[in-house]
Amino acid sequence: MIRVGIVGATGYGGAELVRLLAGHPQVRIANLYSSSSEGEPLDKIFPHVYNLGLPALSSIDAHHLSKENDVVFFATPAGVSAQLSPQVVEMGGRVIDLSGDFRLESPAVYQNWYKREPAAEDWIKQAAYGLTEWNKELVEGAKLIANPGCYPTATLLGLLPLAKSGWVDPQSWIVDAKSGVSGAGRGVSLGVHFSELNESIHAYKVGQHQHTPEIEQELKRQSGVETIVQFTPHLIPMTRGILATAYGKLSAQVSAEQIQELLLSTYAGQPFVRVRPAGSHPRTKEVYGSNYCDIAVHVDERTGRVIVLSVIDNVVKGAAGQAIHNMNVMFDLPETAGLPLVPVFP
Ligand SMILES: NC(=O)C1=CN([C@@H]2O[C@H](COP(=O)(O)OP(=O)(O)OC[C@H]3O[C@@H](n4cnc5c(N)ncnc54)[C@H](OP(=O)(O)O)[C@@H]3O)[C@@H](O)[C@H]2O)C=CC1
Numbered sequence: 546m547i548r549v550g551i552v553g554a555t556g557y558g559g560a561e562l563v564r565l566l567a568g569h570p571q572v573r574i575a576n577l578y579s580s581s582s583e584g585e586p587l588d589k590i591f592p593h594v595y596n597l598g599l600p601a602l603s604s605i606d607a608h609h610l611s612k613e614n615d616v617v618f619f620a621t622p623a624g625v626s627a628q629l630s631p632q633v634v635e636m637g638g639r640v641i642d643l644s645g646d647f648r649l650e651s652p653a654v655y656q657n658w659y660k661r662e663p664a665a666e667d668w669i670k671q672a673a674y675g676l677t678e679w680n681k682e683l684v685e686g687a688k689l690i691a692n693p694g695c696y697p698t699a700t701l702l703g704l705l706p707l708a709k710s711g712w713v714d715p716q717s718w719i720v721d722a723k724s725g726v727s728g729a730g731r732g733v734s735l736g737v738h739f740s741e742l743n744e745s746i747h748a749y750k751v752g753q754h755q756h757t758p759e760i761e762q763e764l765k766r767q768s769g770v771e772t773i774v775q776f777t778p779h780l781i782p783m784t785r786g787i788l789a790t791a792y793g794k795l796s797a798q799v800s801a802e803q804i805q806e807l808l809l810s811t812y813a814g815q816p817f818v819r820v821r822p823a824g825s826h827p828r829t830k831e832v833y834g835s836n837y838c839d840i841a842v843h844v845d846e847r848t849g850r851v852i853v854l855s856v857i858d859n860v861v862k863g864a865a866g867q868a869i870h871n872m873n874v875m876f877d878l879p880e881t882a883g884l885p886l887v888p889v890f891p
């Protein structure tokens with residue numbers, strides 16, 4: 546059995562890792578870590594995991610993390626993994642980091658968008674960007690995985706096939722995305738106050754969201770072409786889910802059928818990407834609780850644009866589920882082990 550440790554188990558990403566890993570046939574949840582609730586049982590904070598035989602929360606110590614676990618998940622705010630993950634890997638451990646600390650190649654770009662001290666550059670270079678479908682070889686041999694952000698996961702899975710095709714002007718992408726409130730984590734603030742959020746929708750971090758450089762970086766890395774993305778996230782009054790709607794200017798004479806075929810062939814054999822039939826409009830509810838990303842493409846001949854719609858559950862495919870998919874690849878397990886295949890509906 547693979548011994549798994551989770552740092553930040555008292556947050557939403559950590560709790561989702563527990564929910565999914567508790568049902569993983571090749572895993573034992575060996576250690577749960579907390580910086581504020583050491584010694585407490587996790588079910589005191591999250592009664593939904595009551596009676597699962599989980600270990601009590603322990604304090605965070607790099608030596609313990611590396612020696613008592615075969616792999617450690619960090620489901621912690623930016624900055625925590627930047628400090629601890631290098632120590633854990635240096636002592637022989639493996640890390641899957643759900644935060645943004647090792648995703649951006651350039652420490653200066655991280656500093657600029659995250660407004661905090663970046664991780665050491667040598668360690669950023671060693672990290673594999675864990676967009677599983679696109680980086681399987683890197684993930685297989687990695688000791689440190691940077692799990693992608695939630696918005697980049699939905700966006701990149703939709704855009705990468707088109708970006709690589711050269712059929713879309715790489716400077717023309719506009720991505721309008723909406724997220725449920727769990728994307729903001731469990732922390733309490735006015736921004737997630739029910740009476741101010743309910744029956745309302747708003748854009749936030751306009752032109753300043755930290756996932757913008759991550760999306761541009763990966764589009765460039767896979768296509769080899771400098772790419773600019775206008776990205777605007779919105780918060781909507783639901784718990785889980787992201788819908789990313791992307792618009793790109795077609796620069797080649799291609800039909801809707803060719804684009805549909807491109808997506809279908811790109812994701813053939815990938816268990817967690819479902820390319821929807823032409824004309825469909827995927828809903829977040831149709832991937833709820835699952836590790837799927839559902840994608841639909843449309844061509845608007847009048848405007849000369851391609852429109853890509855993609856939906857994920859931000860806590861699963863956008864965080865814990867994708868992290869487990871990466872763990873499965875890292876340990877040469879079946880890709881789908883421990884991951885729910887059928888969404889919760891309605
Ligand atoms: N929610 C989502 O949909 C997604 C989240 N992410 C990323 O995953 C990470 C976790 O997010 P999420 O679970 O939503 O966040 P939460 O705020 O829900 O949980 C974060 C947890 O981190 C722990 N923590 C806080 N400060 C420290 C510290 N200084 N040292 C160690 N642990 C600390 C806290 O646990 P304790 O007090 O017990 O230590 C807390 O429960 C973040 O980096 C987030 O950006 C990525 C994709 C999607």
Ligand SMILES: CC(=O)N[C@@H](CCC(=O)OP(=O)(O)O)C(=O)O
Binds near residue numbers: 623727728730
């Ligand atoms: C709804 C909501 O607030 N979502 C968060 C998701 C980002 C996140 O999880 O942060 P990193 O991926 O950069 O670590 C946000 O927009 O900041």
